[in-house]
Amino acid sequence: MPNHQINPNRWIELYSDYLFNYTISRVNDREIAKDIIQDTFFAGLKSMKNFKGEASERTWLISILKRKIIDYYRKINSKKGQAEVRMTYNTDENEGDWLEERVEDMTYLNAQDILENTELGDAIYDCMSKLSERQATVFKMKTILNYETETICNELNITPSNLWVIIHRARIALAECMEKNWFKS
Amino acid sequence: MLRLFIISKEEAFHICDKSQYRESTIWEKLKLSFRYLWCRATRLYVNRNTKLTKTLKSSNLECLEYSERKLMEDRLNEQLKNQV
Numbered sequence: 001m002p003n004h005q006i007n008p009n010r011w012i013e014l015y016s017d018y019l020f021n022y023t024i025s026r027v028n029d030r031e032i033a034k035d036i037i038q039d040t041f042f043a044g045l046k047s048m049k050n051f052k053g054e055a056s057e058r059t060w061l062i063s064i065l066k067r068k069i070i071d072y073y074r075k076i077n078s079k080k081g082q083a084e085v086r087m088t089y090n091t092d093e094n095e096g097d098w099l100e101e102r103v104e105d106m107t108y109l110n111a112q113d114i115l116e117n118t119e120l121g122d123a124i125y126d127c128m129s130k131l132s133e134r135q136a137t138v139f140k141m142k143t144i145l146n147y148e149t150e151t152i153c154n155e156l157n158i159t160p161s162n163l164w165v166i167i168h169r170a171r172i173a174l175a176e177c178m179e180k181n182w183f184k185s
Numbered sequence: 186m187l188r189l190f191i192i193s194k195e196e197a198f199h200i201c202d203k204s205q206y207r208e209s210t211i212w213e214k215l216k217l218s219f220r221y222l223w224c225r226a227t228r229l230y231v232n233r234n235t236k237l238t239k240t241l242k243s244s245n246l247e248c249l250e251y252s253e254r255k256l257m258e259d260r261l262n263e264q265l266k267n268q269v
Contacts, residue, residue, distance in 0.1 A: 012257055012258040024247045042264055117245060120243070124246055168198065171202060183236075
């Protein structure tokens with residue numbers, strides 16, 4: 001008997017941000033991350049009949065997403081030759097530029113740092129998934145997207161005092177959840 | 186004079202929340218600091234809240250803009266319709 005149900009009508013609401021954060025930390029490009037997630041949802045729709053309900057819907061989507069990310073890296077690896085041809089660092093004008101670009105490149109960060117950051121992001125999203133939809137929306141707009149209070153109030157048609165009550169409750173719930181699931185481990 | 190500095194616990198929490206987004210005034214911060222000195226609950230809340238902010242900042246969390254989400258939703262719904 002399957003324990004989990006599948007409902008694609010709620011995928012965007014429930015999983016899009018989680019999947020986006022998961023993907024962007026692995027591909028480092030917003031546009032590519034969005035494309036990969038869209039592909040994941042389409043692939044999920046196509047293979048819905050294979051969903052047995054043994055794992056949660058999110059775990060199932062993540063397994064599809066992981067394959068999509070691997071496909072993406074395979075694809076860019078096969079284009080490696082082309083990329084090398086495009087490099088023009090040896091002209092006089094560009095001399096030295098490569099060093100600055102390498103310094104800015106995120107892929108040169110310590111691998112351990114990246115792994116910890118990714119895990120931390122996953123843990124925060126796990127905790128955020130326990131908030132009510134309203135709380136999660138306001139919290140994301142205020143804390144992650146850094147929207148002005150006024151903008152959020154106008155967009156969601158709430159008063160500033162409503163907003164701060166929602167933020168307060170969301171922060172308490174998140175702090176408790178992170179205390180249990182992240183800081184203690 | 187001292188009365189001017191006295192605020193309720195709820196007000197202290199509210200100022201602390203606003204401070205996490207740099208939206209509190211210097212005067213509010215002063216009042217919060219004063220309460221922080223003698224109120225254990227305020228100290229606990231401030232420390233916990235600050236820890237959460239630091240954690241969130243260090244995670245470099247990302248999420249979709251409202252318009253990006255909407256576009257994704259429209260495309261998915263379109264695909265769903267075609268599938269049915």
